[in-house]
Amino acid sequence: MDKNxxxxxxxxxxxIYPGGAPVLNQLGLQLHRGERLGLVGPNGSGKTTLFQIIMGLLRPSSGRIEILGRTVAREKDFREVRKRIGLLFxxxxxxxxxxxxxxxxxxxxxxxxxxxxxxxxxSxxxxxxxxxAGFEDRITHNLSGGEKKLLSLATVLAMEPEALLLDEPSNGLDDNTKEKLIEVLSGLDLSxxxxxxxxxxxxxxVDRICRMENGKILTDIESYPHYHLHEHARGRYPHEHH
Amino acid sequence: MIQEPFATGSSHIHCLDPRLKILFATAYSFIVALSNRFPALFAALMLSLLLIGLARLNVWKVAKRVALVNGLILFLWLVLPLTFEGTPLFHLGPLSVTREGVLLCARISLKSNAILLIFIAFVSTMPITTLGHAMNRLRLPGKLIHLLLLTYRYVFVIDQEYQRLVRAAKIRGFRPKTTINTYRTYAYLMGMLFVRASARAERVHHAMVCRGFDGRFYCLRHFSPTRTDWIWSAFMISIILGLLSLEWTRII
Structure with a gap:
């Protein structure tokens, strides 16, 4: 793809965390404009660490980070990065x-x-x-889990970023909030x-999935259709899904 | 965790400009604390009670709060009259109760109740967030305000974390007893809580940095005084002048 x-x-x-095993090991990753990339991998494989490195919250032991065509290394550079890339915790x-x-x-x-x-x-x-809408004067700690998650996304989107890093956004959400999140994400013109x-x-x-293991991005795997278990009323009788 | 039972209401006092309420409660407290004559102190207590009445607060809840502080004052009554030097009023065995000691206790009781009640009537009748915003508008140091607001924001989160730890201990059969094991368990719980709180603090700081935090906080709230606020400020000024004259002009 075009480097621009x-x-x-x-x-x-x-x-490497001080006194620990290496978390990321010679990792390479590219995100292109308009791309929606999924990152999967076992717990502790360094996915969150990777996000923190992109945002400059952690400094890599070695390697090169290039954001929007510019090499970033120092705190001053990352301040610029944080204006243009949003991280959802x-x-x-x-x-x-x-x-x-x-x-x-x-x-x-x-x-x-x-x-x-x-x-x-x-805002x-x-x-x-x-x-x-209508939530602006609510006290934050009184919101429900789903409302808090959507509000977190709002705080990130309000900065009008050019790309997002979403760290397990669907974690612990009910089906309705999850649907809402999917709807919002598909409506965004963001990578x-x-x-x-x-x-x-x-x-x-997402359009593309990467798998992370042992501190490396393994190979690109295309998104694939799959079967899974689910439950609903009268599910025990033979039926069809549309 | 923190309940704000008086924060919402529809009384006149609830509707006043929060800045005015903070200013008045502060000035009033200073005057009461510095006054020494009983006419001024009694008048202050009466005024505080009157203002509590005007705020239309739940009397029972107010009484419970006041009782808490008066529990401490009770200890002063037990100690001070016996230890303060002065003319003896009467003797209790080898000990003598002094007139000065009793008067000092009476002053402390009147002062602390008057100040406590005025703060219940004027400061606890606004949500803590409003208190923070009003303090910001009064140009109090930003660091103090954000210490208050961040504490308010996270005290609930830390409480939840503590409850989670306690539940985890309970479902594994932990029952508090007066044993070394109980103390050790509580020490672990507290230690764990500190570890988690500090990890959380770091993540919150990261979140702030990610959104361009540069040490400054902004306040979006605006307060504009209404006609009622002006009328009330006249009333408050006359209260303050009244107390001052009772203390320093010796009318009574």
């Missing part, structure tokens, strides 16, 4: 630190230098897009990398 279309380009990234309680919903969504835009009125307007628009353990969710949200 590369959003994220990782080359030979290694990472696994636990919404980590992501939502403001007392009220509006403040949380407006936090990013305000840090990007938007005026208070602009930030408020962007209201983002909340509405995620079906959270993203998505970590999940749920094959169903993956099939509906």
């Amino acid at each position: 279309n590369l959003i994220i380009n990782l080359e030979e990234i290694s990472f 696994q636990d919404a309680d980590d992501q939502l630190f403001s007392p009220t919903v509006l403040e949380d969504v407006a936090f990013g835009p305000l840090n990007l230098g938007k005026s208070k009125d602009e930030a408020r307007e962007i 209201m628009r983002t909340l509405e897009m995620l079906g959270l 993203y990398i998505l970590i999940t353990h749920e094959a169903d969710f993956l099939a509906k949200t």
